[in-house]
Amino acid sequence: MAEHPTGIPIQLEPLVVRVLAPNPSPYTFGGTQTYIVGHDDLAVIDPGPDDPAHIDTLLRIIAGRPVRAIVITHHHRDHSPASSPLAAATGAPIVGAVPQHVTGDHPGLDAAFDADYAPDRVLADGEAVQGDGWTLRALATPGHTSNHLAFVLPETGALFSGDHVMGWATSVVSPPDGDMGQYMASLERLLGRDERIYYPGHGEAVEQPQRLVRGMLGHRKQREGQILRLLAAGPLPLADMTARMYVGLDPRLIPAAQRSVLAHLYDLRGRGLADEEGEQWRITG
Structure with a gap:
C-alpha cells in the first residue's frame, strides 16, 4: 500500500524532505506524509501519529539542527499527535491550526480528532513562520475540517495541502466539523492561485495541481x-x-x-x- 518505504527520508527538492509514517489504512493510504523544510534550521509539517519509531526517524533526520516550528495543518490523529513528543525533544513550538473540540465522533473512521493537541501559537490566514531561506505562510482551507490550513512555501512555489487536496483520493468531509460548502469554496480558492506543486498529507506529490483541483470540484458537483x-x-x-x-x-x-x-x-x-x-x-x- 505504501508508495515508498516508511522511515526513509526522500529529498523532494532542496528545501523539502518527506518521511512516510508507518500508519497505512483505508483512510490514510500508505500513511501520513511528514515534511521537513529547511537546511540549517527547520520546520516539521504534520509530524504524524505518536509512533516512537517515526519520531526517532524524524529526530535522526533533524540531527540536532534547530527546529523553528512544528507546523500542523489540522489535528486529526494521523497528523498531530507526534507534535507533543517532538516538541519535548526539540524545544520547538507547535504552531498552526486552531484546536477544535468536536463531540460525537463516529467509530470506524481513522480520522478522529487529537484531543491532546495544544498549539503554542495559532496561525491565522496569511500569517507565517520563517527560518533561514524558507517561509511557511498559512492559507485557510476549511472543509475537510473547520480548522484546516494549507501552507505555502513561496521560495519554491510549493504548497503543503494537508488533507484538503491529496495525492490518492478525495477528502472525507464529515459533519459536524467537516463542511461541504466550505470545502468547495476552499477548492475554488486554490484555483485562483499558481503554486507549481502540492505536497499532500497522503499520496504522491501533485505535479498538475490546477488540473486536479478542477477535477475535484467537478467530482463533487457530479x-x-x-x-x-x-x-x-x-x-x-x-x-x-x-x-x-x-x-x-x-x-x-x-x-x-x-x-x-x-x-x-x-x-x-x-x-x-x-x-x-x-x-x-x-x-x-
Missing part, C-alpha cells in the same frame, strides 16, 4: 447532481442513498462515504434544495 436526481425520484434514507451512489465500494469505506453524502445533504439543505423528514431526505421546492 455527486451533488447524483443526490438531487435520486431524491427527485422519491425520499430516501442516507444509507440507501449511499449504497446507490457507491456501488462496489470497499465495505471499510462505507462509513466515510455516508459522512460525505451527509455533508452534501447538509449543504443542499442550507441552500434550500433538500430537507430531512424523520430518517429520510427529500427534495424541496
Whole structure:
C-alpha cells in the first residue's frame, strides 16, 4: 500500500524532505506524509501519529539542527499527535491550526480528532513562520475540517495541502466539523492561485495541481447532481442513498462515504434544495 518505504527520508527538492509514517489504512493510504523544510534550521509539517519509531526517524533526520516550528495543518490523529513528543525533544513550538473540540465522533473512521493537541501559537490566514531561506505562510482551507490550513512555501512555489487536496483520493468531509460548502469554496480558492506543486498529507506529490483541483470540484458537483436526481425520484434514507451512489465500494469505506453524502445533504439543505423528514431526505421546492 505504501508508495515508498516508511522511515526513509526522500529529498523532494532542496528545501523539502518527506518521511512516510508507518500508519497505512483505508483512510490514510500508505500513511501520513511528514515534511521537513529547511537546511540549517527547520520546520516539521504534520509530524504524524505518536509512533516512537517515526519520531526517532524524524529526530535522526533533524540531527540536532534547530527546529523553528512544528507546523500542523489540522489535528486529526494521523497528523498531530507526534507534535507533543517532538516538541519535548526539540524545544520547538507547535504552531498552526486552531484546536477544535468536536463531540460525537463516529467509530470506524481513522480520522478522529487529537484531543491532546495544544498549539503554542495559532496561525491565522496569511500569517507565517520563517527560518533561514524558507517561509511557511498559512492559507485557510476549511472543509475537510473547520480548522484546516494549507501552507505555502513561496521560495519554491510549493504548497503543503494537508488533507484538503491529496495525492490518492478525495477528502472525507464529515459533519459536524467537516463542511461541504466550505470545502468547495476552499477548492475554488486554490484555483485562483499558481503554486507549481502540492505536497499532500497522503499520496504522491501533485505535479498538475490546477488540473486536479478542477477535477475535484467537478467530482463533487457530479455527486451533488447524483443526490438531487435520486431524491427527485422519491425520499430516501442516507444509507440507501449511499449504497446507490457507491456501488462496489470497499465495505471499510462505507462509513466515510455516508459522512460525505451527509455533508452534501447538509449543504443542499442550507441552500434550500433538500430537507430531512424523520430518517429520510427529500427534495424541496
